Amino acid sequence: MHSFKHTIYSALVVLLSFAACKKDDVKPETPAGAKAVLSIQFDNIAGDRNLQLNTGAYTNAAGESFSISLLQYFVSNIKVTNNSGQEFTVPADSSYFLVSEANVASQFVKVKVPEGDYQTLSFVLGVDSLRSTMDISRRTGVLDPSGGMGDGMYWGWNSGYIFFKMEGESAAAPADPSGQHKFRYHIGGFGGYSAPTLNNIKRITIDLRAGGIAKVRQGREANVHLMADILKVFNGTRTISIAANPTVMFSDFSTQVANNYTQLFHHDHTEN
Amino acid sequence: MSKLQWMMITGIVLFLFACSKSEQLVAIFQGFRQPAGFPAPAYKLANNPVTKEGFELGRKLFYEPRLSRNNTISCGFCHLQASAFTHHGHDVSHGIDDRLGSRNSPPIMNLAWNTALMWDGGVFDLDLQPIAPITNPVEMDETMENVLQKLRNTPPYPALFQRAFGSTDITTARMMKALSQFMVMLVSDQSKYDSVMRKQGVTFTDAEQQGYAIYRRHCSSCHQEPLFTDQSFRNNGLGAGPNNDRGRYNVTLNPDDQYKFKVPSLRNLAYTAPYMHDGRFYTLPAVLRHYTSEVQDMPTLDPLLKQGGHTGFSLTATEQEQLLAFLQTLNDKKFVNDTRFAEEAP
Missing domain, CATH: 1.10.760.10 (Cytochrome c-like domain)
Incomplete structure (x- = not known):
């Protein structure tokens, strides 16, 4: 009798553990296994030409000729989805990158993801509000809020990161006191700390199937080659003219630029 | 003596030693202390x-x-x-x-x-x-x-x-x-006001006491005790300056925040002239003149400064003197002379 009772208990325990397993199954699966490097290349272009700082001359849809002297943007919160629909989120502390046209190495964003075949890539263009308001000791590397007025990516007077910074020259821009015809687009805004305000955080999702899925394996380095067409900043949902908007910083109009730059990226191919 | 007793004695000695050590440290440097009557700090x-x-x-x-x-x-x-x-x-x-x-x-x-x-x-x-x-x-x-x-x-x-x-x-x-x-x-928490509130054997003069009542009536909803600010952003009717500084609006881009600035503390006014975000008033009587007769009506003017159909609030000459007397009790001489905060001799 005693042993029968024991068997019942044992069976219950086994059943319960099965139930526990089943519960786990309901949760969205994340790919498991050994991790390998996935490289995401941000190749900045202007229409059908490679972007060349200072020397390249380009024309936007408003018919304005311009050159680019500085181009930088934050890429963060990277996620990939495999062919079975399982999503993997790169751990937050390894998921903030600053892509700069002046620094070739920065244009290859490298993250570690489990081995597998990935058909979707997504990332945030900018810095999420959680990280934007985190204690300063947690904001190191590219997030160090010590940027200056030049290539810095941080606003000191209105605490927050500049997500996307593009500057250049155009005859269409009015002359500044030094006689230069510069345009400056500094786009940021994480939604506000104590009062709601601009939120220009944009998540970009890219389907890799047409251009080639990323086959991540140890000992190899899959490279997802993205093109970032800066003409889209001007020629997007809304046509933006340099003459009308030579300086766009923390203002309501910045949302128009941010809406346009969501169309910046397209997947060209993948090197596996 | 048993092993256990030895251990207990050693433990007690170590414990006493640890206590006396930490007390010594406290005596040397006290770190941040929340003054009596002050709320918990916002800084983490x-x-x-x-x-x-x-x-x-x-x-x-x-x-x-x-x-x-x-x-x-x-x-x-x-x-x-x-x-x-x-x-x-x-x-x-x-x-x-x-x-x-x-x-x-x-x-x-x-x-x-x-x-x-x-x-x-x-x-x-x-x-x-x-x-x-x-x-x-x-x-x-x-x-x-x-x-x-x-x-x-x-x-x-x-x-x-x-x-x-x-x-x-x-x-x-x-x-x-x-x-x-x-x-x-x-x-800064060592003004006469603080001593009065903490009942440290100091009392307000009659004029200061009257002034305190006037402060409570007209000023305390924004300049809340004990910090003498409620940390809010308000338009106090200064009107746009020559550079059209729109204050809080620059940060929130909310039209309702135009020309609003942070409510400053009333502590240490004797040392901090001139006053307002652009330092336009050099004296406290000039500030009182603003509140009694110069408040400009604007769409974002604080409702507290527009009651009963007129802007600002009225104070007789005597009331102004009493209010100024009270404000002087908020000056903290110990704070501005505290050698801990001064530049070290090179």
């Missing part, structure tokens, strides 16, 4: 506990002109202790190369309770605050990278960072944390 002290070494490093950095491009301007240049850490006599401050800013330099006192920094609240964390003046072209006009590099190459900073943070690494975060440790220690 848990992320940056104030230590003697951190505070002293912060003080040295506060008075360090290397924080500016040409090594001429320190924080203490526009935030003078004798003026309760503001720039006495300047409507707007002049920074590097005598370039003028657009706002009056605010006093640095009781910052531990500030929920937002700057006249427009653009900075939400004290640890991020120093970056603004350091990188502002009209203030210190320097880059943080250069500042850190200068400090790394200037003895005794590496050693001081080692003492405060355990290694000689000089980073943005460590520099900001040290400055915060100094700034949160700048607590």
Whole structure:
């Protein structure tokens, strides 16, 4: 009798553990296994030409000729989805990158993801509000809020990161006191700390199937080659003219630029 | 004696030793203390506990002109202790190369309770605050990278960072944390008003008592005790200045915030003239004249300044004198003379 009772208990325990397993199954699966490097290349272009700082001359849809002297943007919160629909989120502390046209190495964003075949890539263009308001000791590397007025990516007077910074020259821009015809687009805004305000955080999702899925394996380095067409900043949902908007910083109009730059990226191919 | 007894005795001796050691430390440096009657601080002290070494490093950095491009301007240049850490006599401050800013330099006192920094609240964390003046072209006009590099190459900073943070690494975060440790220690709570409220054997004069009642009637909803600010942003009817500074609106882009500025504390007014975000009033009677007869009606004017169909509030000449008498009780002479906060002799 005693042993029968024991068997019942044992069976219950086994059943319960099965139930526990089943519960786990309901949760969205994340790919498991050994991790390998996935490289995401941000190749900045202007229409059908490679972007060349200072020397390249380009024309936007408003018919304005311009050159680019500085181009930088934050890429963060990277996620990939495999062919079975399982999503993997790169751990937050390894998921903030600053892509700069002046620094070739920065244009290859490298993250570690489990081995597998990935058909979707997504990332945030900018810095999420959680990280934007985190204690300063947690904001190191590219997030160090010590940027200056030049290539810095941080606003000191209105605490927050500049997500996307593009500057250049155009005859269409009015002359500044030094006689230069510069345009400056500094786009940021994480939604506000104590009062709601601009939120220009944009998540970009890219389907890799047409251009080639990323086959991540140890000992190899899959490279997802993205093109970032800066003409889209001007020629997007809304046509933006340099003459009308030579300086766009923390203002309501910045949302128009941010809406346009969501169309910046397209997947060209993948090197596996 | 048994092994157990020996262990117990050893334990008790060690315990006593530990106690006396920590008491000694307390006697030397007390760290941040919340004054009686003050609310809990807003600054997250848990992320940056104030230590003697951190505070002293912060003080040295506060008075360090290397924080500016040409090594001429320190924080203490526009935030003078004798003026309760503001720039006495300047409507707007002049920074590097005598370039003028657009706002009056605010006093640095009781910052531990500030929920937002700057006249427009653009900075939400004290640890991020120093970056603004350091990188502002009209203030210190320097880059943080250069500042850190200068400090790394200037003895005794590496050693001081080692003492405060355990290694000689000089980073943005460590520099900001040290400055915060100094700034949160700048607590002003030793005015006559404080002694009266704490019943330390001091009483208000009749005029001060009358003035306190007037303050309670007309001023206390915005300038709340004991910090004498409610930390809110309000339009007090100054009207747009020549540079059309729209204050809080610049930060929130909310039209309802146009021309709103942070409610400043009424503590230490004797040391912090001139007054308002642009320093337009040089005296307290000028400030009272504003509130009694010059408040301009604007769409975002604070409703408290527009009651019963007219702007501002009226005070007789006697009431004004009484109010001024009360405001004088908020001056904290110990604060502006506290040697802990002064620049060390070189």
